[in-house]
Amino acid sequence: MTTMTYAEAIRAGMSQTMRDDDTVFLFGEDVGPFGGCFGVSAGMHDEFGEMRVRDTPISEGVIVGAAVGAAATGVRPIAELMFTDFMTVGMDQLVNQAAKMRYMFGGHLKLPMVVRLPAGGGIGAAAQHSQSLEKWVAGIPGLKVVYPSNAEDAYGLLLSAVADDNPVVYFEHKAMYGVPFEVPEKMEAVPIGKARVAKEGEDVSIITYGKQVLDALEAAETLANEGVNAEVIDLRSLYPWDKEAVLASVEKTGKAVLVSEETKRGAYIAEIASVIAEEGFYNLDAPVMRVGALDTPVPFAPDLEQTMLPNATDIVNAVKEIS
Amino acid sequence: MKLSDDQLRSMLKTMLTIRHFEYEAQSQFAMGVIPGFVHLYIGEEAVATGACAALNEDDYITSTHRGHGHIIAKGGDVKYMMAELFGKETGYCKGKGGSMHIADASKGILGANGIVGAGHNIAAGAGLSIQYRGTDQVCVCFFGDASTNQSTFHEALNLASVWKLPVVFVCENNGYGISVSQERHQNITDISVRAQSYNIPGVTIDGNDVLAVYETITEAVAHARDKKGPTLVECKTYRHRGHFEGDATVYRTDEELQDWIKKDPIPRLKTYLTENEIMTTEEIDEMETAIKQEIADAVAFAKESPVADPATVVHDVYTDIVEEARVR
Numbered sequence: 203m204t205t206m207t208y209a210e211a212i213r214a215g216m217s218q219t220m221r222d223d224d225t226v227f228l229f230g231e232d233v234g235p236f237g238g239c240f241g242v243s244a245g246m247h248d249e250f251g252e253m254r255v256r257d258t259p260i261s262e263g264v265i266v267g268a269a270v271g272a273a274a275t276g277v278r279p280i281a282e283l284m285f286t287d288f289m290t291v292g293m294d295q296l297v298n299q300a301a302k303m304r305y306m307f308g309g310h311l312k313l314p315m316v317v318r319l320p321a322g323g324g325i326g327a328a329a330q331h332s333q334s335l336e337k338w339v340a341g342i343p344g345l346k347v348v349y350p351s352n353a354e355d356a357y358g359l360l361l362s363a364v365a366d367d368n369p370v371v372y373f374e375h376k377a378m379y380g381v382p383f384e385v386p387e388k389m390e391a392v393p394i395g396k397a398r399v400a401k402e403g404e405d406v407s408i409i410t411y412g413k414q415v416l417d418a419l420e421a422a423e424t425l426a427n428e429g430v431n432a433e434v435i436d437l438r439s440l441y442p443w444d445k446e447a448v449l450a451s452v453e454k455t456g457k458a459v460l461v462s463e464e465t466k467r468g469a470y471i472a473e474i475a476s477v478i479a480e481e482g483f484y485n486l487d488a489p490v491m492r493v494g495a496l497d498t499p500v501p502f503a504p505d506l507e508q509t510m511l512p513n514a515t516d517i518v519n520a521v522k523e524i525s
Numbered sequence: 526m527k528l529s530d531d532q533l534r535s536m537l538k539t540m541l542t543i544r545h546f547e548y549e550a551q552s553q554f555a556m557g558v559i560p561g562f563v564h565l566y567i568g569e570e571a572v573a574t575g576a577c578a579a580l581n582e583d584d585y586i587t588s589t590h591r592g593h594g595h596i597i598a599k600g601g602d603v604k605y606m607m608a609e610l611f612g613k614e615t616g617y618c619k620g621k622g623g624s625m626h627i628a629d630a631s632k633g634i635l636g637a638n639g640i641v642g643a644g645h646n647i648a649a650g651a652g653l654s655i656q657y658r659g660t661d662q663v664c665v666c667f668f669g670d671a672s673t674n675q676s677t678f679h680e681a682l683n684l685a686s687v688w689k690l691p692v693v694f695v696c697e698n699n700g701y702g703i704s705v706s707q708e709r710h711q712n713i714t715d716i717s718v719r720a721q722s723y724n725i726p727g728v729t730i731d732g733n734d735v736l737a738v739y740e741t742i743t744e745a746v747a748h749a750r751d752k753k754g755p756t757l758v759e760c761k762t763y764r765h766r767g768h769f770e771g772d773a774t775v776y777r778t779d780e781e782l783q784d785w786i787k788k789d790p791i792p793r794l795k796t797y798l799t800e801n802e803i804m805t806t807e808e809i810d811e812m813e814t815a816i817k818q819e820i821a822d823a824v825a826f827a828k829e830s831p832v833a834d835p836a837t838v839v840h841d842v843y844t845d846i847v848e849e850a851r852v853r
Contacts, residue, residue: 225658259684259687261680263677264645264681266646267647267680268653271651271654274635299643303636307636310631343848344842346843
């Protein structure tokens with residue numbers, strides 16, 4: 203085993219795919235010599251040069267749109283948007299173009315493109331640089347959506363996203379970039395659509411993804427001290443998602459707590475809750491619970507921000523409510 | 526730039542094919558056979574024809590909601606186009622796209638598009654891909670006057686100019702964004718002046734003169750293949766029909782329409798061909814009769830084709846995942 207931060211793993215994944223496949227290249231705002239706003243692509247410009255690690259104008263519409271046009275014509279672009287919030291500027295290209303072209307055109311095109319989106323709060327970046335917007339894309343037919351919670355998955359899902367012949371939205375949590383993780387010497391691709399049991403348990407299923415996996419594991423530790431053995435399911439992919447793994451866990455524990463950093467209203471986890479209600483109802487011993495952020499924009503002041511965002515205590519409280 | 530007689534005949538053939546395809550689409554739509562919307566290209570044929578005549582088979586185009594002409598001019602098959610308008614399984618998109626979403630990747634046609642201005646960015650991306658792969662292809666981006674007010678126009682021209690992408694931006698200025706005349710939607714008369722903002726060549730030409738379009742686009746294509754970057758070509762033209770079929774065109778006068786009908790690009794090319802003894806009137810009539818037959822055959826093909834199997838509704842969302850179809 204060795205140690206690698208989340209950001210290093212994303213960089214290692216991109217670099218590996220670019221060494222393996224000449225048609226893969228990265229572009230986005232300040233990804234070049236500057237190394238990316240969060241340093242994710244640091245050093246890549248040196249290794250791969252100007253054409254393969256390319257700074258764009260601050261122009262999110264054409265960053266996503268150019269990825270679409272490039273992917274449709276024989277290459278495999280990785281487009282980085284500096285913040286998930288900026289996805290809204292390129293939304294036509296993502297939702298009306300990337301997601302629909304293959305279907306509209308009768309299956310005659312494939313669009314092997316990855317859009318990387320640094321997401322989430324907790325760094326004092328306020329309302330326009332902190333959002334979690336999985337719900338904006340996970341329900342759009344034509345897009346695949348992944349959200350790694352650790353370095354090994356960040357690497358492995360990056361490989362799978364680039365290899366995929368469909369547009370993949372790759373969320374990465376900004377507050378995790380500097381977090382070190384134990385990783386094996388040789389890391390592999392992680393298949394899109396497969397969840398991971400982050401911790402086994404029998405009493406309750408905490409189902410989540412991204413940074414909230416860390417919060418859920420912390421909550422599980424607290425709960426263990428109080429005699430509750432929680433299982434933590436890391437979805438890893440939001441579409442396609444691993445329904446079998448989720449339903450199997452709920453069948454075992456009889457209780458489901460869904461956790462997301464999105465504002466709770468209309469959050470992606472509501473889809474998981476609905477499927478558990480439709481297909482796993484008779485295995486439930488208690489109501490399905492959701493833990494999300496408060497329904498406000500993300501505030502600036504650290505105290506306010508921490509009040510707005512969900513944390514391990516919120517998860518513990520939700521579990522206790524149904525225990 | 527000397528065009529061969531064969532090239533000139535071929536241009537007339539393309540323009541007539543577009544015209545008669547559109548007449549038939551108009552008529553089938555009026556009879557209620559074609560669902561949805563159709564936006565006809567009648568009157569603008571010289572732009573697509575002249576521009577695509579300057580391209581190779583492996584060059585790309587992006588198109589618009591008014592896309593039939595571009596697709597025919599780039600080599601699209603009228604049979605599969607008509608079948609798509611009818612929503613049939615044999616259509617280009619297997620009935621999933623309709624008039625506004627026809628594409629043929631094998632001909633470099635990256636799709637008509639229902640979002641005004643969306644093609645600009647896709648064309649920039651095709652240009653990026655060409656530059657990255659190091660081929661000498663180009664991408665021609667067709668768009669209307671009103672789309673030059675979208676952010677995509679600025680974003681794409683800016684990126685294409687700063688990266689010297691091999692894209693030719695061809696504006697079909699037909700004077701209207703749906704019902705709003707150009708003078709009411711932008712504070713300029715010649716859209717080509719916007720090229721100055723990007724420090725690229727910009728030119729305004731008579732879009733109803735197929736020879737002028739061909740010559741200008743040929744030059745812009747050579748500029749792009751020469752790695753000198755994009756050009757903005759504004760072609761002034763006019764749509765004889767409304768924005769879509771069913772549009773009562775209350776926003777324009779009949780005098781204006783009649784003035785433009787006098788400038789119809791097709792009689793103009795016919796006159797050029799007969800006056801220069803490249804084709805006789807009889808030869809032109811013969812060509813037109815054959816084209817009408819080809820379009821009639823396309824309609825027959827569309828009518829005889831089956832509608833898509835409902836089970837295919839879930840196909841082609843992804844290359845791999847197929848969700849379950851609804852069971853009734």
